[in-house]
Amino acid sequence: MAFFEELFPARISQDAEGGPRFITSKAYSAAGQRIANREATYPLHEYSIAHPPRSQEDFEALRAFFYVVGGDADAFRFKDWSDFRATQENSNLTRIAGDQFQLNRLYIFGTRTFVRPISKPMNGVIVWRNHGGVWSQASAVVNTATGRVTVSGHSDGDIYVWEGMFHVPVAFKDPSAVWKVLGGPRMITEWAGIELEEVRL
Template sequence: MAFFEQLFPPEISRDAEGGPRFLNSKAYGSSGQRVTNREAAYPLHEYRVAHPPKTQAEFESLRAFFYVVGGDADAFRFKDWSDFLATAANTTLKAVVGEANTWQLCRTYSFGTRMFVRPIYKPVAGAQVSRVRGGVLTVLPYAPDPTTGRVAIAGHQAGDAYVWTGEFHVPVAFKDPAAMWQVMGGEGLITHWTSIELEEERL
């Protein structure tokens, strides 16, 4: 599998439905107690797109995209319109184990006393990293790698925390190697492609 650093047509992804799916196992004891186990630390996101018959030009873009990624062969960027903005309030950075001075961009989700930290591997170019030291927020001159979501930060001190701002995408691939579309007819010969399924690729 190769990764195609291009964005799935955003005017089509706007109509998607989907979200995260956790990989959990569960069992029930003889007394009815439920026992669960998280098989993976992070969920995989899944999406379903029903391409509406808008214009033939829009369909041509979608069809060309399917051809160049080889169906389900290569992964690519997808904009989840429900969750694509990184702010100082919903982000953090985590140190990458085994790589000195290297940090991974992350998106955070907080509720009550719990927080879930999700690594972000496909930030949009132009994302900015800031350091919080002694309660003071300072924008740093270090640009995250848009292909990995990692950034090298020099001069780290104990107690330093980091946040970032910008936009991000989800790395996905088509679930099905085959496409099935229908010509709707009429003057414009608009083509309809329903049930496009995408699944996140773990990088």
Template structure:
């Protein structure tokens, strides 16, 4: 299995439905109380892209993309229009958005992450598919236009010189979700006007 560093067509993904999924086991006790346990430490995103197909040409593009990925075999990039930035959807990413680590004078590699906070709770999401050309980095509140590189296939930021001890390293970026098709078949329907449709095209996030 390989991962193809190609993004699913934006004009179709924009109409997709989906979002994060959690897996929780709930046991109801005889007393009526319940116990809840998280089976997954991290969420996993699922989408249905059939809602983004509006024209016969869209259908043709989906079939071609599906065949080129060999169905479920190969992963690819997907833009989640509801959550694809290090900041709020209405804002533009900047270098102060996300804390990705603190320097110790030795460490040179830092992983891009996005934090989701509500009240006193925070969940940290690892970002592995940043969009090239959208990434900015800051050290100690100062933007760093150079002296670092980012691997767009892993989301790892590598500095030429290690950030100093106690220096906050922050980043701003756009990102894609690594996904694959969750079916090896496309159920295509042609109506009397020769416009095509597919009842469901499920995608699932790839977690490693």
């Protein structure tokens, strides 16, 4: 599988339904107790677009996109309009090794925090460093293809957050497409069953 560093048509993705799906297994004991296990640390996001493009121009862009990624062969960027922005309050960076860090989006409720690695940030990410209790903009190089960051002048104890926008890496679920031409003077083409699934990079 290759990755196509282009964005699925954003005007069409506005109509998407979906979200995260955790990979779990569960069973019930003879006494009725529910036993559940997480089979993977992170969920995979899935999306369904059930509305047709609103213009033939939109459909032409969608059809061309499907051809150039080879159906379900290659992955690409997708904008989840419900969750595409990181702020200083809902983000952090975790250290990989040396001066290499990973961008994360945080989800906090009560005493729990879920850390979601972000692998497809957009250009324009700003990294902030807390050094000795003082916040300042860090000198950092962000790899928009991986979400990894190289920070200059890191010191032990430094804390990092970031702000910017990001995409979800996805692929078409189905290798085939099914569309139909609607009647009327404009002959709009409809493709109502678009299914996308997140891929791990």
